[in-house]
Amino acid sequence: MxxxxxxxxxxxxxxxxxxxxxxxxxxxxxxxxxxxxxxxxxxxxxxxxxxxxxxxxxxxxxxxxxxSPWVGFEHFHTLFGGKDFPRVLRNTLVISISKLIVGFPMPIILALLLNEMRNKLYKSTIQTLSYLPHFFSWVTLGGIMLNVFSYNGPFNSILKMLGMNTSIDFFGNNAWFIVMLLVSSVWSGIGWSSIVYLASLSAVDESLYEAAMIDGAGRWKQTLHISIPTIMPTITTVLILNMGSILNGGFDQIFNMYNATVYEWSDIIDTYVYRQLESMDYSLGTAMGLFKSVVSLILVLSVNKITKKINDSESAVF
Amino acid sequence: MKIKRTAGEKIFNVFNYIILAFIGIVSLYPFWYTVSMSFSTLAEASRDGLHLFPMDTTLASYKAVFENKDLYTAYGNTILRTVLGTVYSLFMQAGFAYALSRSNMPNRKFWAFVAVFTMLFNGGTIPTYLNIRNLGLLDSFWVYILPLGMNVYNMIILRNSFNAIPESLYESAKLDGAGDIRIFTQIFLPLSKAALATVVLWIAVGHWNSYMDNLLYVGDTTKKVLQMYMREIVQDNKTELILSGQMDASITDYNDETVKSATIVVSMLPILCVYPFIQKYFVKGVMLGSVKG
CATH class of the missing domain: 4.10.290 (Bacteriorhodopsin Fragment)
Structure with a gap:
């Protein structure tokens, strides 16, 4: 049996x-x-x-x-003990967190403003213009930024017209360089990132706005109580995705605008890894890369889990 | 239904027009400036101001740019990789997406996980470089095309689009004796034109704009791509690539900046020309992608 x-x-x-x-x-x-x-x-x-x-x-x-022979965690000891690691991690976090603070609300505001625009042609023209930078490489965008904000460039000309005596060297100073990163990331991303919000705004039932109007709610009240709650799940989703890339900082962008004078504050994890590859220090660079990949993975999964708990999985990504 | 507008709303409307105009102008101006500079004479380019229109125009910068033979090689390589790469990636991604969209695909959940996992975790720059070297792809033109074959994000968009096609259509085709390959090419692909258009454009723009694979894997200058060529001129200031042989400054009517601007314009031209027509597909794609996978 x-x-x-x-x-x-x-x-x-x-x-x-x-x-x-x-x-x-x-x-x-x-x-x-x-x-x-x-x-x-x-x-x-x-x-x-x-x-x-x-x-x-x-x-x-x-x-x-x-x-190749095993060495255990030796490279991680070298990495975490060295003076490059704190600097590179600090730069990565400073750059990506300030990008998040400045760059994250902008597309939401743009989407809300576009949503309030009743003139269809005007609206679509502005949309077309604001998506434009997204289609070009950072080689192009970086090159254009270097020209527009150059020492003799048009932006410094405007400052001169406004009464400034000296030109600003935007790419030769750490603080200004980070401002340049923020400006260029808003320029390239604002229109494109607003699309997802516009898409979810277009799903709002028009009768909701009409009912609110009859109840005497003005445009501001309508935005506050109808539009913003509608896009809230989208906002959360985009935030989760952004959290996952908090250790990215934007290699392409920095790589096409930085120079030796601003390394101190613009050298991020990925540019560091790239230079290890160039100098053939493969193991150390890989240790840094692995640190980044693992932390990013943990971040995405945990933020996703937290959102699932709070929002009943409505805006969780996975 | 017409509802009377309050004064506050009228002010808001004016304000809204102005802010949006500002955003539109600021988005466009840097490109406008670049085009204006590329047509400017040496004297005009050195002038202070916004350069909305060049007062003194010349084609000298463009002449200098087009005199350089490397530009044609780089342009050719980029066109070649864009065309070949787009066809290659599209069929690979669509085929994979189709298989995952069929309920008779064995272990389909597992295979979907295998694909999505690569979005969450990857080897990173150096291990990828070592892998490419092991595969013998260093300095080969194929390194531009083969590694970009799969893109899981595009694949999900295509799968969502295939999933939206009614199951009955698939079943009746099966009953008529059509195999999956035939159903895929003759029914599913033609019915998913919007998603395909989006994905094709994304792949093509990705190829057009890419330079990292050139920088990391290909040292052979005859295989240089356009963005890499431009990077050397714009970022590494290798304008001597263009200015060489033009030592007599009195007969030249351009400087570093006008030449850089002209190079940028030449590289942007194809995208700028098709942009107004294809823009809506990109937008559609973002919306397709925002449907949860």
Whole structure:
């Protein structure tokens, strides 16, 4: 009896395995469509993850990732004990948190203003103009920023017209450089980021506004009690996604605008990793990168979980 | 229904027009300035002011830019990678999305997780570099195309769009004896034109704007892409690439800045030309993407 049930069970798993294999064979056409994407993910995304091992190894180019000797947490000790780490982490946090404070509310305000604009043509013209910067690379945007805010550029000309005596060197001073980062990230992102809010605003039932008007609510009251509550779940979702990238700081943007005079405050985790790659200090750079990836993953998952608890999963991302 | 507007609302309306105009102008001005500078003469470019219109125009900067042979190589490489890469990525992402959208796909939840996990966690710059080197792709043109084949965000947009196609259509096609490949190419792709247009444009713009793969993986100058070429001129100040052989300043009518501006304009031109027509697809895509995956 005992033996019988055992053999029965094992035949069941065999049958299950066979049926799973069979269902792949039956759907071979699906597999043909599916496999190229899977192979790409394995070859480029997952295979790259093995390289993270060198954060715990003394990586030697000739021996490769697997044959290089293990060193445990040595690189992390060097990293956390060195003077680069606090500076780079500080810069990353300062830049991305100030971007969040300045850059996060702007698209919401723009969306609310556009939502109040009754002139359709005017509205769509402004939208078209504000999305424009999003379509160009940071090489382009950085180059344009360098020109517009250059020593003899038009912005300094305006300041001169307003009575300033000396020109400001916007890219040669740490504080001004961070202002430049904020200005350019608002410029490139304000229109594009407002789209999601406009999309959820367009879903509001018009009769809600009409009812509010009849009750005597003005435009401001309507915005406060109808528009803003409507986009609240979207705001939360975007905030979660932003939290996940708090250790990013914006490599592309900084990389295309910074110079040696502002390294002290503009060198972020990713620019640091890039320079380790350039100087072939692979293990140390990977340790820094791994630190960033792990912290980001934990941040995204925990913020997502918290939002799920508070909002009944309405605005959670996963 | 017409409701009388209060004075406060009228003031708000005027205020709203002004703020939005300000945002529009500020968004556009830097581009406008760049175009204006690219047509300016040396004297005009050195003048103070906003440069809304160049008082003294010349094509000297453009002549200098177009005299450089490297520009054509870089332009050609970028066009090639954009065309090949877009076709390649589109079919890969759409095929993957189609498979995940079918309920008869075995282990479909697991495979979806395998894809989404790569959005949450990745190897990072250096491990990716080592991987590319192991694969023998350093200094190869294919490094521009193969690694960008999959993009999970686009894949989710396509999958959402395939999911929205009625199941009955799929079943009746199956009953008529059509295989999945045929259903995919002849029914699902034609029915998802809006999502496809969005994804195609995103992939194409991504290719047009990319330079990091060139910077990290390709040292061969004959494989240089446009953004990389521009970066060397605009950021690394290698204007001598263009100004070489033009040592006599008296016969030249441009400076560093006008040449940089002209280079930027030349690189932006294709996107600027199609932008007004394609803009709505991008917007549509953001809305498609905001539907929860």
């Amino acid at each position: 005992d033996i019988m049930s055992k053999s029965k069970r094992s035949s069941k798993t065999v049958r299950y395995k066979r049926s799973l294999g069979k269902s792949y064979i039956d759907n071979w056409q699906l597999l043909v469509l599916f496999l190229p994407g899977l192979i790409t993910l394995i070859l480029f995304s997952y295979a790259s993850m093995f390289g993270l091992l060198i954060a715990f190894k003394d990586y030697r180019i000739m021996e490769g990732v697997f044959a």
